[in-house]
Amino acid sequence: MTLVRLEHISKTFRQGDIEVHALTDINLQVEEGEFAALVGPSGSGKTTLLNIIGGLDSPTDGRVHLNGTDVTALNESQLSDFRLFQLGFVFQAYNLVPVLSALENVELIMVLQGRPESERRERARHYLDLVGLGKVMERRPSALSGGQQQRVAVARALASGPRLVLADEPTANLDSDNATALLDIMHKLSHEEKTTFLFSTHDPRVMERAERIIQLRDGKIEHDKVIADVQAQ
Amino acid sequence: MSATPRHGHLHPALLMRLTWRNLWRHPKRTLITLSSIGIGFVLAVFFIGINDGSHNSMIRNAIKLGEGYITVQPVGYLQAPANDKYLAEGGRLREQLLALELPGQVDARIALRVLVSSPYNSVGAGLEGMAATDQRAQMLKPFLMEGDWLAADDERGVIIGEGMARKLKVKVGGKIVVMAGKRGGDSEAQLGRVRAIFDSSMDELDNYLVISNLALARHFLVAEGADPASEPLTRLAVSLNDPDSLSEWTSRIDSKLGSASIAVLDWQQMMPQLVQFVVLDSAGAYVFLAVILVLIVFGIVNTVLMSVLERTREFGLLRALGLSRLHLLLMVFMEATLLSVLAVGIGWTLGGLVHLWFSHHGLDLTSMLGDSTAVAGTFMDPVVRTELSQARVLQLTLIVFLTTLTTGIYPAIKAARVTPVAALRT
Numbered sequence: 001m002t003l004v005r006l007e008h009i010s011k012t013f014r015q016g017d018i019e020v021h022a023l024t025d026i027n028l029q030v031e032e033g034e035f036a037a038l039v040g041p042s043g044s045g046k047t048t049l050l051n052i053i054g055g056l057d058s059p060t061d062g063r064v065h066l067n068g069t070d071v072t073a074l075n076e077s078q079l080s081d082f083r084l085f086q087l088g089f090v091f092q093a094y095n096l097v098p099v100l101s102a103l104e105n106v107e108l109i110m111v112l113q114g115r116p117e118s119e120r121r122e123r124a125r126h127y128l129d130l131v132g133l134g135k136v137m138e139r140r141p142s143a144l145s146g147g148q149q150q151r152v153a154v155a156r157a158l159a160s161g162p163r164l165v166l167a168d169e170p171t172a173n174l175d176s177d178n179a180t181a182l183l184d185i186m187h188k189l190s191h192e193e194k195t196t197f198l199f200s201t202h203d204p205r206v207m208e209r210a211e212r213i214i215q216l217r218d219g220k221i222e223h224d225k226v227i228a229d230v231q232a233q
Numbered sequence: 234m235s236a237t238p239r240h241g242h243l244h245p246a247l248l249m250r251l252t253w254r255n256l257w258r259h260p261k262r263t264l265i266t267l268s269s270i271g272i273g274f275v276l277a278v279f280f281i282g283i284n285d286g287s288h289n290s291m292i293r294n295a296i297k298l299g300e301g302y303i304t305v306q307p308v309g310y311l312q313a314p315a316n317d318k319y320l321a322e323g324g325r326l327r328e329q330l331l332a333l334e335l336p337g338q339v340d341a342r343i344a345l346r347v348l349v350s351s352p353y354n355s356v357g358a359g360l361e362g363m364a365a366t367d368q369r370a371q372m373l374k375p376f377l378m379e380g381d382w383l384a385a386d387d388e389r390g391v392i393i394g395e396g397m398a399r400k401l402k403v404k405v406g407g408k409i410v411v412m413a414g415k416r417g418g419d420s421e422a423q424l425g426r427v428r429a430i431f432d433s434s435m436d437e438l439d440n441y442l443v444i445s446n447l448a449l450a451r452h453f454l455v456a457e458g459a460d461p462a463s464e465p466l467t468r469l470a471v472s473l474n475d476p477d478s479l480s481e482w483t484s485r486i487d488s489k490l491g492s493a494s495i496a497v498l499d500w501q502q503m504m505p506q507l508v509q510f511v512v513l514d515s516a517g518a519y520v521f522l523a524v525i526l527v528l529i530v531f532g533i534v535n536t537v538l539m540s541v542l543e544r545t546r547e548f549g550l551l552r553a554l555g556l557s558r559l560h561l562l563l564m565v566f567m568e569a570t571l572l573s574v575l576a577v578g579i580g581w582t583l584g585g586l587v588h589l590w591f592s593h594h595g596l597d598l599t600s601m602l603g604d605s606t607a608v609a610g611t612f613m614d615p616v617v618r619t620e621l622s623q624a625r626v627l628q629l630t631l632i633v634f635l636t637t638l639t640t641g642i643y644p645a646i647k648a649a650r651v652t653p654v655a656a657l658r659t
Contacts, residue, residue, distance in 0.1 A: 056553055056653045077557055084241045084555025091553075091657060094546050099254035112555055114242040 003164060003196050004030035004053060009062035011048050011219075022048045023219040026062070030164075030198055035190045037210035038200040044216040046200035047168050053198065054087055054166045055079040067163050084112055088157025090167035090199075095153035096141040102128060102152045103137040109160040120159075127155035131185050147178030151185060158189055165190075167199035171206055183209045243560045252567040255540065256575075266536040267576055273525040273532075274580025274633060275587055281629065282588050282619030283596060284518040288511045289620050292500070295611035297372045298438070300503050301340065301470030303483050305330070308496045310467070311503065316345050317416045317457050323466030326490060330469060333489060335482055337473040340367045343450035344467045347413045349393075349443055351401035358397065358443045360411055362450025368472050373431055373444070380405040380429030388448045391425035394439030395432040403427050411443065413453045421456035423449060435612055507611065522632070529576070529633060530640045537569045537644040548648055549656020562649035569641020573634055580633065591619040 009026040012019050023045045030036055038046045051057035053064055055071050064071040067086060074082055083089075096105045103124050110120035128137045131151040133144075141149055150170055157165045167186070171179035187209050190197045199206070207213055215223040256263055296302055305326060307318040320326055323341060330339045343362035348355055363370055365382055373392075374382055383390040391409065393401070403409060405427055412422040425445065433439055451461060459465035473482060479499055487497040501508050541548075548561055556564075595616035 051654050054553070056657075080552070080555050080557040081240050083553065089553055091550065094550060094657075097251075097547060097551070099251065099258060104250075108247070109554055111244050111247045112241045112560075114244075 001032045002029050003032045003034075003067055004028070004198070005065040006053070007063045007065070009049070009052060009059045009064065011045070011052065011057070012060045021219050023052070023059070026219075026221060028214065028221065028224070030196060032163075032196055033190070033194050034212055035187060035197045035210060036199075036212040036214060037207055038198065038214050038216060039202060039207055039210075040216035040222070041202060045219040046202075046216055048219075049216070050166050050168050050198070050200055053164075054089065055083055084109060084160075086163050088160060088162035088165035088195075090150065090153045090157050090165065090170045092169040092172045093146075095156075096149055098141050101138050101140050102133060102144065102148075102155075105141070105152055106137075106156045106159050109156060113160060123159045124155070127159040128152070130158075130189060131155045132181075145178070147174050147182060150174060150178070150182050154182065154186055154189070158193055158195060162195065164196045164198060167197065169200055169203075171201065171203050176205065179203065179205055241555050241557055241560065243556070243563060248564060248567055251564055252571050255544075255564075255568055256571055258540065262536055262539070263572070266532045266572065267579055269532050270529050270576035270633075270637075271579040271583055273528045274576065274629075275584045277522055277525045277629065277633075278580070278584030278621070279587050279591065279619065280521050281518050281625065282591065282621050283617055284515060285622070285625060286592075286620040287617045288514065290614045290617065291611045292507065292511070294372070294614070295504060295507050296500050297368045297472070298611060299369075299470075299500070300342075300468060301368065302337070302473045302476065302479055302500050303471040303486055304468055304496075304498045304500075304503050305471070305486065305490055306468035306496055306498070308494050311496070311498065314344075314346065316413055316453060318467070319343075319454050319457070319459060320466045320468070320495065321459055322463050323469070324464030326495070327464070327466070327469060329490060330471065330486065333485065335471065335473070335486075336475060336478070337471060337482075338368060340364065340369070340470045340472070341447060341464070341466050342367070342369075342468050342470055343447055343454060343465075345413055345450060345453050347411050347443065347453075349397070349401065350410045350412065351403045351407065353402040354400055356397060356400050356440075358411075359441050360413075360443045360445060360450055360453075362445050362447040364447060368470070370444070373433065373438075376431040376433040377429050378432045380427070383428055383444070383446050385446070387428065387446055389424060389426050390428040390445065391449070392429045392431060392444040393427060394442055395430055396436060396440035397443070398427070398430045400440070405430060409443075411445075411449075413456075415456055416458075421453050423452050425449065433612070522629075526632065526636050529636055533569055533572060533576075533637050533640040534643070536572065537565065537641055538647070540568070541565055541644045541648045544648075545651055545656045548651040549653045552651060553653040553657065558649040561651065562645045565645040565648040566638075566641050569644065570638060573637030573641070576637065577630055577633055581630070588619050588621055592621075593618075 006026050006028040009023055011023040012021050026049065038049060040046055048057065052059050055074065059072060071082065097108065100108065106124040106128055107120045110123065128134055131154055133148060133151055136144060136148065171182055174182060183206055186197060189195065201207065212226045214221060307320060310318045327339060327341050340363065345360045347358050347360045349358040365385055370382065378395060383392065401409060407427045409425050409427060410422055411425050412420055414420050451465065454465040455461050473479060483497060483499045491497045551561065595618040597616050599615045
């Protein structure tokens with residue numbers, strides 16, 4: 001089943017008198033349960049595309065359909081609710097609220113969703129255990145390493161039960177071991193939770209684990225390749 | 234998944250947790266802000282307390298020396314005082330007032346404009362007939378320089394001020410003649426003997442007042458045609474134990490005694506000059522309060538705005554995760570609110586202690602004011618005690634609280650304007 005459908009997405013920025021075409025006529029479909037990577041050099045439009053899919057930015061032209069909803073037709077308040085209930089986000093850095101513990105950070109979205117305390121507490125603990133942070137869940141972000149912080153962000157993204165997790169360069173600030181560990185966790189949870197992951201990267205280690213690689217260059221899709229069985233590689 | 238996608242809901246417990254922790258993200262900054270607001274508040278409480286204390290002291294003294302909290306007198310007397318305007322049925326009116334069982338004191342008085350003469354000089358004066366138990370008598374007794382207060386059955390005794398004694402060149406034991414013009418052109422004269430001399434340091438009293446018992450003063454009303462059996466008076470002065478009950482008792486007395494010929498007036502109507510003086514003098518206190526508020530505004534703006542500016546990226550993250558603009562606005566506004574609640578709490582705790590101390594021990598202004606504490610026809614106690622009425626406490630709290638709340642609006646709007654993409658790019 002198609003989860004994300006992009007129709008003729010273009011994005012143009014204006015820098016003074018110059019128009020910069022960040023994305024040009026992007027058409028793309030992402031199926032439910034995919035673990036897909038948007039790859040390409042810096043400035044190729046990866047982050048812009050993720051932001052548009054996630055309703056953080058609006059396209060100049062085109063439509064974004066996510067789980068049957070025309071995201072581009074939503075107003076700001078509807079977009080907030082849409083992100084809250086349908087999407088999970090993992091950013092490159094500064095993913096967590098500094099004044100909340102790891103557990104509270106994971107619970108945050110579920111509180112906003114209005115879930116009962118017992119349910120959200122149980123889910124938060126469960127996902128923190130899954131990402132291997134069961135013993136440090138009471139710590140605040142400042143007491144966690146960069147890799148641990150990204151894992152908390154992954155736990156938070158999944159605990160809220162999203163249809164799609166968007167991750168923008170999630171391993172960019174991590175060393176090799178931490179990057180590999182984070183990707184393994186994301187990949188494992190994608191399969192176990194049957195959650196769709198779409199992430200941007202220019203990190204070859206990430207690309208190795210992707211089941212589909214969408215190559216962007218100069219705001220256009222250059223290649224779109226499905227890799228059958230990544231785990232077998 | 235048990236949650237049904239509806240609208241984002243910022244649970245009050247989460248809001249409070251975020252607000253509290255954000256406030257203490259930089260404990261030093263918050264403490265400095267709270268201290269500066271707290272100190273400003275303490276100063277405001279102290280100066281306004283002293284201001285109110287000195288004014289209330291003046292008002293109390295003016296009321297005791299003057300005509301009480303509520304005055305019953307002939308209609309038109311206030312606008313055009315004259316000796317032929319009197320309460321013919323003074324005794325009955327007094328009984329009616331006493332029957333109300335009001336919490337306080339009712340004093341019968343006869344106030345007349347007279348000419349006082351000695352063998353050496355004559356001066357215009359105000360004759361005040363009153364009983365020894367009268368509130369005004371109680372106020373003047375401590376000022377006696379020589380002699381004793383009038384005995385209850387003393388029909389000839391008078392007490393005069395030091396200024397008048399000097400002008401008339403009389404001493405205790407000396408004789409004076411008190412004379413008043415009558416309607417129709419005749420005059421009535423009574424002999425008085427000086428029993429005591431007072432010095433209140435207030436020229437209006439020392440140079441002008443002649444005190445007698447009611448019996449001596451009543452001769453002049455009888456000469457005007459009043460029936461002595463009806464115990465004629467010129468006014469009844471009511472003192473209240475609880476000044477806050479003034480309006481209640483004024484209207485009760487007015488409905489009982491007020492008529493086309495009898496006016497029931499409160500002290501503000503009787504002493505408009507004093508009211509005006511207090512209003513003008515209070516302006517200084519309000520200017521001071523305004524300065525304090527400006528300091529508070531800068532303190533809050535500085536703290537909350539700085540904390541907003543340094544959290545732009547975090548706000549972007551929260552917006553991306555699903556917090557609405559309204560949620561962010563509420564969050565930052567709550568921080569300003571909590572800061573103001575803490576500031577007002579600290580302010581009242583410290584201000585309350587300062588107030589307790591100065592309301593008990595007072596501030597001795599003798600060295601500053603010397604003997605001259607006379608102001609606007611009354612006098613101020615040289616040891617001023619801070620006073621804070623419930624209305625003032627409410628007023629101060631509301632002004633500071635609302636100011637701080639208003640101050641929080643700008644940072645809150647600034648936070649709510651954050652767009653996730655721009656903020657996360659910073």
